[in-house]
Amino acid sequence: MIFIIDDNKIMALCIEKATGRPVKIFTNAIEAMDAITAGTTPDLIFLDILLDGPDGFTFLNELVSYSDTAKIPIVIVSSLNFEGKYLTNYGVVGVLNKDTMLPKDIKRYAEEYAGH
Amino acid sequence: MESEVDGILVAAHELKAPLTVLRQLALSFDEMDSTNERIRSEMVNVSDRAIKQVNDLIKIRRLEDGLFEMEPVAVRAVCDDVTRELNHLFIFNKRDLFIKYSNRSKLVTANKDLLHSIIYNFLLNAMHYSGENTRAELIVKESNDKVRVVIRDYGPALPMDVWREIKRGWINKPTSIAMRPGSSGLGLYIASKFSRFMHAEVGAIRHRDGTSFFVNLPISRQASLFK
Numbered sequence: 001m002i003f004i005i006d007d008n009k010i011m012a013l014c015i016e017k018a019t020g021r022p023v024k025i026f027t028n029a030i031e032a033m034d035a036i037t038a039g040t041t042p043d044l045i046f047l048d049i050l051l052d053g054p055d056g057f058t059f060l061n062e063l064v065s066y067s068d069t070a071k072i073p074i075v076i077v078s079s080l081n082f083e084g085k086y087l088t089n090y091g092v093v094g095v096l097n098k099d100t101m102l103p104k105d106i107k108r109y110a111e112e113y114a115g116h
Numbered sequence: 117m118e119s120e121v122d123g124i125l126v127a128a129h130e131l132k133a134p135l136t137v138l139r140q141l142a143l144s145f146d147e148m149d150s151t152n153e154r155i156r157s158e159m160v161n162v163s164d165r166a167i168k169q170v171n172d173l174i175k176i177r178r179l180e181d182g183l184f185e186m187e188p189v190a191v192r193a194v195c196d197d198v199t200r201e202l203n204h205l206f207i208f209n210k211r212d213l214f215i216k217y218s219n220r221s222k223l224v225t226a227n228k229d230l231l232h233s234i235i236y237n238f239l240l241n242a243m244h245y246s247g248e249n250t251r252a253e254l255i256v257k258e259s260n261d262k263v264r265v266v267i268r269d270y271g272p273a274l275p276m277d278v279w280r281e282i283k284r285g286w287i288n289k290p291t292s293i294a295m296r297p298g299s300s301g302l303g304l305y306i307a308s309k310f311s312r313f314m315h316a317e318v319g320a321i322r323h324r325d326g327t328s329f330f331v332n333l334p335i336s337r338q339a340s341l342f343k
Binding site for chain 2 (some may be wrong): 008010011014016017018079098099100101103
């Protein structure tokens with residue numbers, strides 16, 4: 001299962017289509033954390049950073065603080081320009097820039113981390 | 117002035133989200149026939165250009181935060197990147213692009229990202245204001261301790277007041293250029309801001325049959341030590 005956390009539903013649907021896999025879409029970090037707490041551990045999370053309520057960095061901090069969620073692979077999908085190498089300790093396996101990303105970039109991560 | 121720039125920054129951020137969504141929507145369509153594929157491709161290209169301009173506006177604010185480092189930059193490589201990006205647009209609009217590099221020194225002191233934006237904005241303007249089946253020119257040459265990048269169009273001549281403002285040194289704010297219909301002067305404003313930050317000089321030459329915009333960039337002395 002793939003989680004997509006993005007407060008823009010249309011962008012989330014575009015990401016869903018590109019993955020070609022079953023996903024759960026959340027428009028804020030709290031709902032996503034609640035779903036994980038309730039027992040759904042995703043294989044991969046596509047995470048926006050600027051969200052309504054707690055932002056993506058807060059969500060990353062929350063995930064890494066629990067042993068059962070610390071290793072969930074995260075792909076950051078954001079218009080902010082930053083390098084993911086500084087976030088590998090938070091489970092970040094990639095960064096996609098919304099300004100330039102292509103559907104094949106999304107699909108590549110889905111195939112690598114959420115099976116074929 | 118600062119609150120004006122902050123207002124531009126807020127507007128830029130607000131515009132960016134729907135533009136990135138539009139771009140992604142266009143990319144999400146399944147395989148199409150060649151006509152629709154061309155339309156889809158143009159939707160993506162138009163979105164890309166709009167996102168680029170919005171990002172330039174955001175960069176203006178970030179200049180003050182000192183986030184752009186100056187370094188030796190290969191000016192021809194930057195020109196090549198820009199022309200590669202805009203080539204399809206020239207073809208689509210039936211304009212030719214003439215390119216001539218005659219500079220010996222390859223490296224200038226600049227910020228690659230900002231220089232890319234300056235040349236991109238000038239070349240986009242040149243494409244826009246050159247008539248169908250005419251050409252725009254991108255010329256890189258050297259004089260004394262500077263490399264000059266010139267972008268020449270064959271459109272309406274630049275109005276005297278705008279030319280004076282450019283000659284004075286820099287553009288205070290985007291100003292509509294009356295003799296160039298559809299121009300908001302935004303590209304010139306962005307180029308002026310970025311060049312000022314890089315201690316480069318932006319200028320314009322009026323021709324009877326068009327305008328040349330140029331940016332003078334200092335040759336990198338750091339790199340010349342290794343010659």
